[in-house]
Amino acid sequence: MIELGLADGSLIDELMELTAQSINHLEIQEHFNIIKEIGRGKYGKVLLVTHRFRGTPMALKVMPKTSTKLQGFLREYCISLHLSHHPCIVGLFGIAFQSEEHYCFAQELVIGRDLFAVIQPKVGIPESSVKRCVVQISSALEFIHSHGFVHRDIKPENILLLDSQCCQVKLADFGLAQKRGTLIRFVTGTLPYMAPELCTVALLDNQKEVTAAPLSVEPSLDTWAFAVVIFCILTGYFPWEHCMDSDSFYQEFADWCSMTTKPYTEEDVPPLWRRFTPEAMEMFGKLLALDAQKRCTVGEVRAYVDKDWLKKGHENQL
Structure with a gap:
């Protein structure tokens, strides 16, 4: 490969x-x-x-x-x-x-809206639609990665819908795409979709240079962003603002990821994540592994598509 x-x-x-x-x-x-x-x-x-x-x-x-x-x-x-x-x-x-x-x-002209336009704030979209979207975008990302490229801009605005139920979706906008292994010396600002290792080379307000070593562009960056997108479209909100110690929502999730005692109890799960089933949390744990080397590939999401992701009472019915 x-x-x-x-x-x-x-x-x-x-x-x-x-x-x-x-x-x-x-x-x-x-x-x-x-x-x-x-x-x-x-x-x-x-x-x-x-x-x-x-x-x-x-x-x-x-x-x-x-x-x-x-x-x-x-x-x-x-x-x-x-x-x-x-x-x-x-x-x-x-x-x-x-x-x-x-x-x-x-x-190609895609008549329809992007995924961001159909997300209901604090509600999301139906789990069945999410899964149809996820299967298609994971296939597109696997294809991109197999050819030695990284998209680098996975977000709902770049996923175009040909219908309102996500039966057919298309990934767009390769403006940030690069060859795998390209070195990034810095990025400006931070976004909720950016992996922790990408945030280390973020040039923040009033900073003139980044002290961290250059970062190699790898498919694991897309895997992280893809998982954040899944969270967003299931819930209707972001899990955090950025993956830094200063963000308490991210820190709660990082602490959960670092737990050595398994199985964990529901109280161990950060509040924002308690609507998800244990199977969904297992999936997120793999997709959002803090260590990029241990992060799974996007294709592994398919192993979870037949399982429930939202607990009863949290299903999105639009």
Whole structure:
């Protein structure tokens, strides 16, 4: 598997070089009819467009040159294109170009909402829908990892729904994706989805540098984020703000993970986690192992899909 990953990584480097040499200069409105904006973020925006000559509807990701490096654009496009034939990953059309002010590429149009939009605060979504979503996203992540890449931005906003019951979902946005083994010297800020080892290289407010050693990008980062997403969509809230000693909710969970006396009692389980069955807690314990080396792979979640995750009385009925 590692050899395959290295081969894919080299292929991406070649694809990036070829794309850089052949990328066309086009103006968006000369070739596409802009229908409306369907997404916006730090990266730029996503437009619903139709191709002027073929009439094909598609989503056009548009990134300003003022805030996007060519190398970053090429990496996202080439990794996305390389992985896009998986059924649970947003497809690409193989169209990439630059305009006077933007870098752009065209992707499959997914009509529907993202997962974040359907989470009811403090309630979540039905367990059956969660499990359908989890099986599909774990399959997409296993595929990504088998090719030697790490997504690095697993969150509900990047999981697109083709229906409201999560019968078909697709993972999107490879803007942070990198080859496994890439070294990260620092990240800015912290998010609830970031693993503890990633938080050690977070550049916090008023900090100018990070003293921790560079962190190697590994699939275990996605595993952690994936588990936090599962918690969020089952409950409708975050388990913590960030994985640091200063966060009491994280510290409670870390203390539970560090317990040497098993089996534990319900009183040992942190309050936020008491709605889960022992089987679900066993799953979370593997996915959220504090030691990244001991963290299970995303695929292991399938061993728990046939078990109840929420205790009776806590089922989400929307």
